[in-house]
Amino acid sequence: MTSNKPLSTIKPHLVVVGNGMVGHHFVEQVIAQGGHENFQITVFGEEPHLAYDRVHLSEYFTGKGAADLAMTDGSLYDDNGVRYFTNSLVTQIDRAAKLLVLKNGETLSYGKLVLATGSYPFVPPIPGHKRNNTFVYRTLEDLDAIRNCAKTVTRGTVVGGGLLGLEAANALKNLGLETSVVEFAPRLMPVQLDEKGGSVLKGMIEGLDVKVYTDTATQDIVDGETAFHRMNFADGTHLETDLILFSAGIRPQDALAKQSGLEMGERGGITINNHCQTSDEDIYSIGECALWNGRIYGLVAPGYTMAKAAAGHLLGTESLSFTGADMSTKLKLLGCDVGSVGDAHAQTQGCKVFVYQDEISQSYRKMVVSEDGKKLLGAVLVGDNSYYDTLLQYYLNAIDLPAQAQSLILPAMDGAPVGLGVDALPATASICSCHNVSKQDISDAVCNGALSVGDVKGVTKAATGCGGCAALLKKVVDNELLALGVEVSTDICEHFAYTRQDLYNMVKIEEIKSFDRLLETHGKGHGCEICKPAVGSILASVWNDYVLKKEHISLQDTNDRFLANMQKDGTYSIVPRIPGGEITPDRLIVLGEVAKEYALYTKVTGGQRIDLFGATLAQLPEIWEKLIAAGFETGQAYGKSLRTVKSCVGSTWCRYGVNDSMKMAIDLENRYKGLRSPHKIKFAVSGCTRECAEAQSKDIGVIATEGGWNLYVCGNGGMKPRHGDLFATDLDDETLVKYIDRVLMFYTKTADRLQRTSVWMDGLEGGLAYLKDVVINDKLGLCDELEARMEHIVDTFQCEWKTTLEDPEALKTFRQFVNYEGVDTNVVFVEERNQMRPATDLEKQQLIAKAG
Amino acid sequence: MTMQWKLVCKQSDLVVGAGVAAMVNGEQIALFYVPESEKKVFAIGNWDPIGKANVMSRGLVAHLQNEWVVASPLYKQHFVLASGQCIEENIKVPHWSAKLEDDNLYIALN
Numbered sequence: 001m002t003s004n005k006p007l008s009t010i011k012p013h014l015v016v017v018g019n020g021m022v023g024h025h026f027v028e029q030v031i032a033q034g035g036h037e038n039f040q041i042t043v044f045g046e047e048p049h050l051a052y053d054r055v056h057l058s059e060y061f062t063g064k065g066a067a068d069l070a071m072t073d074g075s076l077y078d079d080n081g082v083r084y085f086t087n088s089l090v091t092q093i094d095r096a097a098k099l100l101v102l103k104n105g106e107t108l109s110y111g112k113l114v115l116a117t118g119s120y121p122f123v124p125p126i127p128g129h130k131r132n133n134t135f136v137y138r139t140l141e142d143l144d145a146i147r148n149c150a151k152t153v154t155r156g157t158v159v160g161g162g163l164l165g166l167e168a169a170n171a172l173k174n175l176g177l178e179t180s181v182v183e184f185a186p187r188l189m190p191v192q193l194d195e196k197g198g199s200v201l202k203g204m205i206e207g208l209d210v211k212v213y214t215d216t217a218t219q220d221i222v223d224g225e226t227a228f229h230r231m232n233f234a235d236g237t238h239l240e241t242d243l244i245l246f247s248a249g250i251r252p253q254d255a256l257a258k259q260s261g262l263e264m265g266e267r268g269g270i271t272i273n274n275h276c277q278t279s280d281e282d283i284y285s286i287g288e289c290a291l292w293n294g295r296i297y298g299l300v301a302p303g304y305t306m307a308k309a310a311a312g313h314l315l316g317t318e319s320l321s322f323t324g325a326d327m328s329t330k331l332k333l334l335g336c337d338v339g340s341v342g343d344a345h346a347q348t349q350g351c352k353v354f355v356y357q358d359e360i361s362q363s364y365r366k367m368v369v370s371e372d373g374k375k376l377l378g379a380v381l382v383g384d385n386s387y388y389d390t391l392l393q394y395y396l397n398a399i400d401l402p403a404q405a406q407s408l409i410l411p412a413m414d415g416a417p418v419g420l421g422v423d424a425l426p427a428t429a430s431i432c433s434c435h436n437v438s439k440q441d442i443s444d445a446v447c448n449g450a451l452s453v454g455d456v457k458g459v460t461k462a463a464t465g466c467g468g469c470a471a472l473l474k475k476v477v478d479n480e481l482l483a484l485g486v487e488v489s490t491d492i493c494e495h496f497a498y499t500r501q502d503l504y505n506m507v508k509i510e511e512i513k514s515f516d517r518l519l520e521t522h523g524k525g526h527g528c529e530i531c532k533p534a535v536g537s538i539l540a541s542v543w544n545d546y547v548l549k550k551e552h553i554s555l556q557d558t559n560d561r562f563l564a565n566m567q568k569d570g571t572y573s574i575v576p577r578i579p580g581g582e583i584t585p586d587r588l589i590v591l592g593e594v595a596k597e598y599a600l601y602t603k604v605t606g607g608q609r610i611d612l613f614g615a616t617l618a619q620l621p622e623i624w625e626k627l628i629a630a631g632f633e634t635g636q637a638y639g640k641s642l643r644t645v646k647s648c649v650g651s652t653w654c655r656y657g658v659n660d661s662m663k664m665a666i667d668l669e670n671r672y673k674g675l676r677s678p679h680k681i682k683f684a685v686s687g688c689t690r691e692c693a694e695a696q697s698k699d700i701g702v703i704a705t706e707g708g709w710n711l712y713v714c715g716n717g718g719m720k721p722r723h724g725d726l727f728a729t730d731l732d733d734e735t736l737v738k739y740i741d742r743v744l745m746f747y748t749k750t751a752d753r754l755q756r757t758s759v760w761m762d763g764l765e766g767g768l769a770y771l772k773d774v775v776i777n778d779k780l781g782l783c784d785e786l787e788a789r790m791e792h793i794v795d796t797f798q799c800e801w802k803t804t805l806e807d808p809e810a811l812k813t814f815r816q817f818v819n820y821e822g823v824d825t826n827v828v829f830v831e832e833r834n835q836m837r838p839a840t841d842l843e844k845q846q847l848i849a850k851a852g
Numbered sequence: 853m854t855m856q857w858k859l860v861c862k863q864s865d866l867v868v869g870a871g872v873a874a875m876v877n878g879e880q881i882a883l884f885y886v887p888e889s890e891k892k893v894f895a896i897g898n899w900d901p902i903g904k905a906n907v908m909s910r911g912l913v914a915h916l917q918n919e920w921v922v923a924s925p926l927y928k929q930h931f932v933l934a935s936g937q938c939i940e941e942n943i944k945v946p947h948w949s950a951k952l953e954d955d956n957l958y959i960a961l962n
Contacts, residue, residue: 358855358949360855360857360951361949361951386934411948411949411960471917471918474917475917478917494916494917495915525915526888526889526914526915526920527914527915528912528914528915528916528923529911529912529914529923529928530914532912532914533912550868553867553868553869553870554867554868554869554870554912554913556912557912557925558907558910558911558912558925561870561910562910566907566910566925566926568903568905568926569905570903570905570906570907570910570926617910812865812867813867813872815872816873817872817873817874817875817880818860818861818865818866818872818873818874818883819860819861819865819874819875819876820874820875822875824880824906826899826905826906827905827906841904
């Protein structure tokens with residue numbers, strides 16, 4: 001890639017040598033600060049590609065292409081007049097003449113020069129290290145070569161058990177090779193981990209079928225007998241392998257600087273000051289080639305900070321200086337959590353150490369604290385990084401440690417201090433160290449209208465470097481949004497970027513029969529208490545499976561899961577179906593007897609049913625066994641489903657009744673009793689216009705007329721009462737049922753989760769007239785389908801309690817305790833008006849005091 | 853620190869993706885079996901300190917912002933399964949390390 005701009009210029013010339021992540025970031029910083037107005041900028045890169053994301057290089061093996069990893073397609077450069085040359089090696093700097101010489105012999109003058117030449121992989125000078133099938137792990141071209149080789153061989157070995165070496169080992173393993181790691185040091189990740197941590201990590205990695213050789217020096221590499229290479233080790237043993245990948249650390253790419261006489265470190269690296277200037281004040285150096293305070297920083301975040309500091313100094317716009325960088329890291333290597341914070345090796349004078357090790361679950365944690373125990377200086381984590389974020393914040397922000405500081409690495413126990421909530425972080429807390437984004441920056445971005453994590457990322461660049469802060473960023477963004485009282489999205493939840501209606505359509509059209517399948521095809525993550533019951537309800541509406549089927553049970557809210565309504569003290573109420581409120585004396589007696597036997601509080605409900613309160617979990621099946629034996633079935637009082645059809649006595653008994661409201665109520669209740677819907681629904685049928693059943697305050701109201709039935713829809717007597725709309729008049733029985741089928745199914749299909757019919761109607765574009773058009777005139781051509789769906793629900797009804805009692809597996813869920821036959825002693829009743837009710841807290845205390 | 857693993861029940865006593873209650877040394881414990889999680893099993897106190905009832909095991913298991921939580925069945929506050937921390941309120945329920953081994957569920961008593 002080469003831009004076509006001429007090389008001559010009248011603006012001062014700023015040349016950047018090196019187009020890796022840091023060199024590119026420098027150009028971005030210069031442009032962001034307007035530097036391209038004052039400088040003609042030219043960029044040279046040695047690789048064939050413009051800057052790409054080397055931090056995520058391994059993803060090149062797991063499906064990402066070069067374009068996915070690219071940090072720019074050149075448009076940023078083109079748009080801002082930056083000239084760029086790939087495949088271009090600068091070979092010489094003539095500082096006196098301020099000239100650069102390119103490999104092809106061209107020369108070019110510069111005013112200011114930035115060396116962002118990065119580093120190269122160190123390959124130990126073992127005899128044989130240049131044999132075929134030996135590689136390093138640095139560029140896209142390296143990865144292409146490794147991939148090609150891996151296709152034809154079976155065994156691969158990484159020389160170097162550091163961070164990048166283990167990542168490379170993971171890549172080899174993913175390419176299907178039998179993988180080994182050979183480390184010269186006595187432990188893995190010697191820079192980040194202490195001895196114990198390294199050994200725990202070794203155990204974990206060996207558990208994943210990767211052979212690990214530590215404390216092992218390779219003497220030479222020769223032809224193998226069973227594989228391409230044989231690596232001979234210093235202790236006389238050997239390892240045969242087809243492919244060798246060297247990942248033994250990096251060395252600064254500083255030959256150009258050295259040749260030009262810039263001041264260098266003893267072991268390499270271009271010496272820089274706090275402004276990232278080299279010993280020549282017109283030449284800056286940033287990234288892995290630069291040596292600050294005797295130190296090379298081999299991470300991208302410090303490189304970015306250097307880029308920002310250099311740009312600010314060069315342009316005189318920012319006073320940020322580079323004063324060292326945090327090298328804390330958190331990684332998942334071959335599936336193993338590893339974290340290292342600050343002074344992991346406890347080298348600070350006088351520091352104290354806490355160590356926790358659990359050999360059973362293979363985890364190891366160490367905290368290094370200051371002599372007075374007040375500040376966190378460093379930490380090592382192996383096996384569980386859930387402790388990392390909190391520790392890092394204590395470290396970075398020098399927050400005073402809690403009194404029981406060790407609790408920060410101990411498995412949490414009752415009363416242990418809590419991880420730092422994002423609220424506790426100071427505004428200056430660094431959230432993203434790659435881009436140096438503070439909590440305040442995020443807060444500002446949110447206040448300025450960035451209302452999602454994606455927007456905040458775009459504005460602040462937080463979490464776009466290594467990505468390690470993504471979870472923390474989300475917490476901070478959510479916290480800020482919450483503080484502003486912002487409602488964020490119309491998606492049903494974080495797991496499905498869809499509305500309930502979308503999900504309903506997917507379930508139906510794609511014939512999806514389980515939550516897992518829907519999640520796999522259309523969602524992400526693992527689901528929550530919003531989407532699980534919603535999908536559970538949709539699956540029931542469409543397929544009408546038994547709700548306690550193994551794959552559905554974890555979707556159900558507590559009431560559906562235990563087929564009873566949970567009350568405030570954790571006991572349940574039981575509501576058998578009494579269609580239309582009509583009940584025989586014998587059945588009424590059974591209810592009374594059962595209530596008496598179990599000392600249940602008994603009440604006639606507003607929906608003409610009888611509610612029995614105070615049953616414990618374990619009592620539910622035995623009680624239902626008795627009720628079912630007496631001919632009752634579940635009233636589904638626990639479900640978002642049809643609850644009751646209230647009625648008056650109608651023409652059967654009443655002097656004024658014009659039609660048989662009792663029979664109609666019973667028939668309707670029996671027809672729709674198995675329907676699971678977005679919200680619970682209630683019906684009523686009145687036998688005449690006096691409206692004793694209060695039908696107009698129900699989702700579906702039916703009122704008898706001289707000519708048949710008047711149908712009212714979408715009323716309710718809930719929190720915001722609404723009279724139903726008169727939908728159709730003087731209907732015969734058959735048409736009435738047909739219309740109700742269609743209205744209910746259309747509602748079930750299109751309403752939002754937990755949306756009442758009244759709210760649904762209010763939100764329906766075109767309102768009542770539209771609904772009539774759909775249901776009566778079949779405007780959408782849906783009516784046949786709506787009726788067929790309802791027919792399916794009617795045909796597949798089952799009494800869930802009956803099914804449950806016949807299923808020993810389902811019955812197991814109703815045990816109070818899995819390992820103990822006793823009862824919950826916290827459930828205490830007192831007597832009031834000759835029945836039992838839950839004791840209040842105060843009463844419980846008094847009762848306990850009395851007993852004691 | 854020494855850790856003592858206590859056998860509580862069989863794997864078959866657990867419900868996939870949901871909770872059950874157990875009694876250990878006179879204390880009610882809610883056990884959750886979440887095969888998709890890294891830890892597979894979690895143990896927290898069964899007492900809901902906000903709803904004031906022993907019901908935690910009957911809540912719905914959710915995965916929110918990369919944390920496994922249970923939504924209390926009474927008032928729906930979320931409690932982190934790994935730590936017992938309530939997300940909405942500054943309150944915490946006890947929790948224990950748990951593991952499955954040879955079809956047995958153990959929790960660590962400290």
